[in-house]
Amino acid sequence: MEAWRLALSSSIRGKLISAGYTSLSSISSVSSSDLARDANITEDEAFEILKLANQSSGSNSCNGNRSLINGAKNAWDMLHEEESLPRITTSCSDLDNILGGGISCRDVTEIGGVPGIGKTQIGIQLSVNVQIPREFGGLGGKAIYIDTEGSFMVERALQIAEACVEDMEEYTGYMHKHFKANQVQMKPKDILENIFYFRVCSYTEQIALVNHLDKFISENKDVKVVIVDSITFHFRQDFDDLVQRTRVLSEMALKFMKLAKKFSLAVVLLNQVTTKYTEGSFQLALALGDSWSHSCTNRVILYWNGDERYAYIDKSPSLPSASASYTVTSRGLRNSSSSSKRVKMM
Amino acid sequence: MKPENLLRRPQTNRKLTTGCEILDGCLRGGIPCDSLTEIVAESGCGKTQLCLQLSLCAQLPISLGGLNGSSLYLHSEFPFPFRRLHQLSRSFHQSNPSLYSNHNDNPCDHVFVQNVHSVDHLFDIMPRINGFVGDSRNRLPLKLIVLDSVAALFRSEFDNTPADLRKRSSLFFKLSGKLKQLANKFGLAVVITNQVTDFVETSDGLSGLRIGNLRYLCSSGRRVVPALGLAWANCVNSRFFISRSDERSENDESGSSYVSRRAQRRFDIVFSPYLPVASCEFMITREGICGVQA
Numbered sequence: 001m002e003a004w005r006l007a008l009s010s011s012i013r014g015k016l017i018s019a020g021y022t023s024l025s026s027i028s029s030v031s032s033s034d035l036a037r038d039a040n041i042t043e044d045e046a047f048e049i050l051k052l053a054n055q056s057s058g059s060n061s062c063n064g065n066r067s068l069i070n071g072a073k074n075a076w077d078m079l080h081e082e083e084s085l086p087r088i089t090t091s092c093s094d095l096d097n098i099l100g101g102g103i104s105c106r107d108v109t110e111i112g113g114v115p116g117i118g119k120t121q122i123g124i125q126l127s128v129n130v131q132i133p134r135e136f137g138g139l140g141g142k143a144i145y146i147d148t149e150g151s152f153m154v155e156r157a158l159q160i161a162e163a164c165v166e167d168m169e170e171y172t173g174y175m176h177k178h179f180k181a182n183q184v185q186m187k188p189k190d191i192l193e194n195i196f197y198f199r200v201c202s203y204t205e206q207i208a209l210v211n212h213l214d215k216f217i218s219e220n221k222d223v224k225v226v227i228v229d230s231i232t233f234h235f236r237q238d239f240d241d242l243v244q245r246t247r248v249l250s251e252m253a254l255k256f257m258k259l260a261k262k263f264s265l266a267v268v269l270l271n272q273v274t275t276k277y278t279e280g281s282f283q284l285a286l287a288l289g290d291s292w293s294h295s296c297t298n299r300v301i302l303y304w305n306g307d308e309r310y311a312y313i314d315k316s317p318s319l320p321s322a323s324a325s326y327t328v329t330s331r332g333l334r335n336s337s338s339s340s341k342r343v344k345m346m
Numbered sequence: 347m348k349p350e351n352l353l354r355r356p357q358t359n360r361k362l363t364t365g366c367e368i369l370d371g372c373l374r375g376g377i378p379c380d381s382l383t384e385i386v387a388e389s390g391c392g393k394t395q396l397c398l399q400l401s402l403c404a405q406l407p408i409s410l411g412g413l414n415g416s417s418l419y420l421h422s423e424f425p426f427p428f429r430r431l432h433q434l435s436r437s438f439h440q441s442n443p444s445l446y447s448n449h450n451d452n453p454c455d456h457v458f459v460q461n462v463h464s465v466d467h468l469f470d471i472m473p474r475i476n477g478f479v480g481d482s483r484n485r486l487p488l489k490l491i492v493l494d495s496v497a498a499l500f501r502s503e504f505d506n507t508p509a510d511l512r513k514r515s516s517l518f519f520k521l522s523g524k525l526k527q528l529a530n531k532f533g534l535a536v537v538i539t540n541q542v543t544d545f546v547e548t549s550d551g552l553s554g555l556r557i558g559n560l561r562y563l564c565s566s567g568r569r570v571v572p573a574l575g576l577a578w579a580n581c582v583n584s585r586f587f588i589s590r591s592d593e594r595s596e597n598d599e600s601g602s603s604y605v606s607r608r609a610q611r612r613f614d615i616v617f618s619p620y621l622p623v624a625s626c627e628f629m630i631t632r633e634g635i636c637g638v639q640a
Contacts, residue, residue, distance in 0.1 A: 114555065114556070114557050114576070114579070115557055115558070115579045115580055115582075115585070115617055116557055116558035116559065116585070116616065116617025116618075144349070149526070149583065150380060150381055150382070150526050150530060150583055151381075151583050151619040152619070153359055153378070153619050153620040154352055154355045154356075154357060154358070155357060155358040155620060156619060157352070158357060159620075189353060192353055193351070193352065193353055195352055196349035197349055197350045197352050198347065198349050198350070199530060201523070201526065201527045201530060201531075202523070202527070208347065209347055212347045216347070233519065233523070233580075234519075234523065236515065236516060236519040236577075236580075237516055237519045237520045237523060238516040238517070238520055239516075272580045273576065273580075274515075274576065274577065274580075275552055275576060277508055281549070281550045282550050282552050283552075284552065284555070287580075304556040307561065330622055
């Protein structure tokens with residue numbers, strides 16, 4: 001099909017053809033920025049042209065690089081999207097570094113470790129940090145906190161929220177030395193209000209809630225992180241049929257992945273550890289079994305090394321395996337004082 | 347399904363005072379409600395003393411750090427220290443004259459004792475406990491449940507095979523799930539005591555797995571680990587450790603030297619969702635547990 005058949009204004013059509021784009025296949029195989037440059041038009045206009053071209057060639061067979069199926073993207077566009085995806089900081093720069101900047105949105109990240117290592121602390125820190133306004137490099141979003149264990153304490157969340165606001169105020173004071181440091185509009189109470197807190201007391205409640213999340217997030221589009229603390233607790237009870245448990249868990253994992261992709265939010269699942277009997281000895285492993293370990297995009301393991309807490313990237317499609325230390329302070333998660341220790345790459 | 351409005355909750359969880367200011371200081375007020383708190387100690391360290399004291403403190407009004415409620419003491423170890431409870435109750439009565447206007451009022455009236463001899467027995471009486479908590483017509487509402495001790499419930503029935511251990515694990519989670527559900531529904535404080543076992547090094551290194559703030563737990567001069575393992579550790583919200591060490595000091599008084607032995611008791615926070623690392627020393631007196639100023 002020829003380019004002059006597209007429903008464009010004559011001036012743009014002229015520019016397109018003089019740049020050499022005479023057939024639809026040539027248009028559909030180029031990116032919008034290249035098209036804009038070649039035809040001397042704006043990127044918005046180029047984008048419109050590509051959209052039109054796609055619509056008309058959709059039903060015909062085409063030997064362009066663009067796929068015919070609506071919604072499929074090429075890897076180039078996906079790379080652009082991924083690079084511009086925001087990340088949620090953990091308030092610990094060493095940890096952020098090994099995470100590639102923070103917890104990534106559109107992904108399901110599993111964080112597991114022994115009791116007392118700081119899983120709930122990371123959960124609360126993330127539910128506060130997601131709310132950091134854009135002016136401060138944050139997402140300005142809200143959080144959903146699903147508490148299955150009862151470890152969430154409002155006084156602790158308030159403590160972390162207050163420290164976050166103080167840090168923001170200090171930052172403005174530092175950046176605008178001549179202004180008073182009162183540019184921060186957020187108050188700790190606002191931060192608490194923006195955490196949608198659900199307490200779940202049985203596995204049936206947990207499943208029902210996860211099923212309901214799609215509707216809830218559609219009505220609260222500024223939710224940017226969903227934290228489940230912990231995903232495991234209700235599933236380690238007596239399930240008569242382990243096959244059923246695996247099925248329920250994989251359905252739940254799939255729902256979380258869909259939520260993450262659909263609403264571009266981060267899903268953080270906190271998990272417990274258990275001992276697994278493999279190859280004749282007991283080893284530490286994250287709970288919920290082997291099939292569950294495939295359900296998350298990223299996996300971070302928290303552990304003790306001497307007297308310090310460490311986080312280790314166990315599984316990630318893009319990040320190298322590395323570990324970093326962190327501490328839990330009264331203000332939340334922070335770098336450990338001996339952060340002169342460099343991040344260890346494996 | 348509606349989310350809870352966190353601003354409607356009080357800024358700090360309701361806490362149950364331990365009856366001792368110094369201990370309360372470590373705990374930022376006391377034992378939290380809507381939470382499972384575990385106290386790990388070897389026998390003779392004072393965990394039962396602390397539990398008895400908490401059972402009495404629960405009836406204090408909220409202004410004094412109590413929960414204005416009664417307590418349910420589930421004991422799995424025999425015998426139940428009735429005499430000590432009465433002794434503590436008498437001094438409790440004396441130190442709180444305003445609460446007990448009537449001479450016949452006995453603080454023990456608000457402490458309900460039930461013995462549990464196995465895990466199955468505990469699950470059997472759960473519905474009754476549920477009903478008991480919900481129905482508070484003739485007495486103060488139930489606000490504290492003590493389980494002393496969880497280890498005794500589990501230690502005899504299970505062999506050391508992987509299958510039995512798995513079965514035992516799932517019972518931990520079932521028990522913890524039910525208690526947390528109760529705690530959440532009625533705003534109860536739940537205190538569970540646990541025993542310790544001697545630390546034995548295993549080739550996989552898992553027996554020495556560090557859980558919490560302390561690199562290792564020591565009591566009576568030897569290294570110990572809490573009973574019931576890693577699975578149970580995942581079931582509680584907070585864990586506190588009480589240890590004792592016998593301190594020997596040589597005193598030289600008017601020519602004759604003698605060695606005095608003093609049992610020093612220590613309270614440590616192993617892990618907690620909101621408390622910083624803290625530790626304090628305490629003694630057990632006739633009036634109960636009282637902290638020692640550092």
